[in-house]
Amino acid sequence: MDHKKGHYKVADLGLASEGKRLIAWAESRMPVLMALQEKYGKTKPLKGYRIAGCLHVTKETAVLVKTLVGAGAEVSWSGCNPLSTNDSVAAALAAAGVSVFAWHGMDVKAFYWCIQETLRFKPNLTLDDGADLIFTIHNKRKDLIPHMIGGTEETTTGVHRLRAMAKAGALKYPVIAVNDAETKWDFDNVYGTGQSTLDGILRATSVLLSGKNVVVAGYGHCGKGVALRAKGLGANVIVTEVKPTAALKATLDGMRVLEMDEAAGIGDVFITATGVKDIIIARHFKMMKDGAIVCNTGHYDCEINLTDLAKVSKSVSEMRPNNEQYILKNGNRIYVLAKGRLVNLAAAEGHPSEVMDMSFANQFMSQIRLARSDERGKKLENRVHDIPVEQDQEIAGLKLSTMGLAIDTLTPAQKKYQDDYSAGT
Numbered sequence: 001m002d003h004k005k006g007h008y009k010v011a012d013l014g015l016a017s018e019g020k021r022l023i024a025w026a027e028s029r030m031p032v033l034m035a036l037q038e039k040y041g042k043t044k045p046l047k048g049y050r051i052a053g054c055l056h057v058t059k060e061t062a063v064l065v066k067t068l069v070g071a072g073a074e075v076s077w078s079g080c081n082p083l084s085t086n087d088s089v090a091a092a093l094a095a096a097g098v099s100v101f102a103w104h105g106m107d108v109k110a111f112y113w114c115i116q117e118t119l120r121f122k123p124n125l126t127l128d129d130g131a132d133l134i135f136t137i138h139n140k141r142k143d144l145i146p147h148m149i150g151g152t153e154e155t156t157t158g159v160h161r162l163r164a165m166a167k168a169g170a171l172k173y174p175v176i177a178v179n180d181a182e183t184k185w186d187f188d189n190v191y192g193t194g195q196s197t198l199d200g201i202l203r204a205t206s207v208l209l210s211g212k213n214v215v216v217a218g219y220g221h222c223g224k225g226v227a228l229r230a231k232g233l234g235a236n237v238i239v240t241e242v243k244p245t246a247a248l249k250a251t252l253d254g255m256r257v258l259e260m261d262e263a264a265g266i267g268d269v270f271i272t273a274t275g276v277k278d279i280i281i282a283r284h285f286k287m288m289k290d291g292a293i294v295c296n297t298g299h300y301d302c303e304i305n306l307t308d309l310a311k312v313s314k315s316v317s318e319m320r321p322n323n324e325q326y327i328l329k330n331g332n333r334i335y336v337l338a339k340g341r342l343v344n345l346a347a348a349e350g351h352p353s354e355v356m357d358m359s360f361a362n363q364f365m366s367q368i369r370l371a372r373s374d375e376r377g378k379k380l381e382n383r384v385h386d387i388p389v390e391q392d393q394e395i396a397g398l399k400l401s402t403m404g405l406a407i408d409t410l411t412p413a414q415k416k417y418q419d420d421y422s423a424g425t
């Protein structure tokens with residue numbers, strides 16, 4: 001079957017009007033992307049370029065897709081996780097004439113079928129979250145490689161794998177590491193994860209956090225975001241760490257630092273944000289207070305050892321959506337949220353649109369950079385490229401101005417003073 005415009009497979013096209021409303025809501029919260037849409041909708045720098053995208057089909061992603069299309073690109077899209085597609089959004093995209101292949105709850109076979117479908121129109125640019133498109137092209141569609149201008153990658157894991165691929169000489173087209181932009185990872189991790197994690201906990205429990213002992217395992221960017229927000233809601237925040245500098249930062253930020261063995265008996269709510277397995281295990285569950293709530297916001301779902309919990313429990317039952325009650329053999333009740341998976345995604349809506357605004361502005365600008373490299377006949381080298389420092393500042397500056405905030409500018413004399421090494425102190 002040849003590719004034709006608007007070829008798609010979604011769950012139910014009837015959901016399109018709901019999807020349109022969701023997208024309109026996101027648009028009203030994504031001023032940077034909207035400003036870029038306005039600007040590049042006139043000049044159409046992506047005209048003649050074909051972009052295959054593989055990224056969570058959410059209301060925010062739809063705003064990115066519309067921005068790419070508005071700038072002249074032809075686009076074909078699939079989701080990058082079988083559980084992350086919003087069926088209404090997928091329907092709205094399909095109804096708007098976008099080639100989209102995504103539905104919620106698809107199996108692994110369908111997942112790869114969708115990716116293959118997006119490659120039918122022979123893209124020359126890719127936009128990835130997890131690098132599945134790039135891997136598929138390198139392994140199954142080598143015929144496309146000679147036409148590829150480049151790709152962009154959204155996540156830490158994707159960038160990590162692509163760097164390994166480049167090191168081995170196996171990366172056959174250039175990729176821009178969107179993840180490494182400061183306006184992406186810092187804001188995603190601290191403010192996005194911080195708020196959405198508490199949002200997930202509140203949706204799944206509706207507990208009062210004020211006055212509670214909230215234990216945050218890990219004080220990396222995500223843990224810090226979560227700890228700050230929990231503190232803001234009036235919780236007594238306890239942090240557990242293995243890294244001395246991180247523990248020291250937590251202490252100086254006003255958090256109480258304890259070992260998990262001690263925190264286990266004190267906490268009312270436990271949130272793991274470490275990226276390491278077995279943070280909460282059998283002996284901790286046994287020490288916990290009756291009614292303790294346990295959840296995870298780290299990337300992998302092995303931070304809370306649920307096999308251990310089942311072993312020390314006599315029964316499990318669902319209390320409310322994303323909230324399971326375990327009754328321990330000692331009679332205590334422990335509540336596990338979202339089965340120990342990422343609570344901010346499973347029980348809430350992930351990062352707020354305002355945060356995705358900057359991540360996706362980086363994606364958009366990086367696609368433009370690739371298209372320009374092609375126009376100028378200066379294709380980037382086949383390796384992983386950083387986001388230029390100026391792009392970060394430009395996006396942060398745009399965000400500030402859309403928030404109505406102005407900042408100072410150094411005068412030439414101040415700049416000279418700053419760079420002057422002869423003046424001494």
Ligand code: 9W4
Nearest residue numbers: 056058060061081083084341345346349350351356
């Ligand atoms: N979503 C996701 C993944 C797994 C998952 C079983 C029912 C990541 C980033 C963005 O991974 C994402 N498992 C679920 S729901 C669910 C959702 N289950 C497990 O029980 C529920 C994902 C990026 N992003 C935002 O954060 C906000 N807008 C975005 O585009 C989206 C989704």
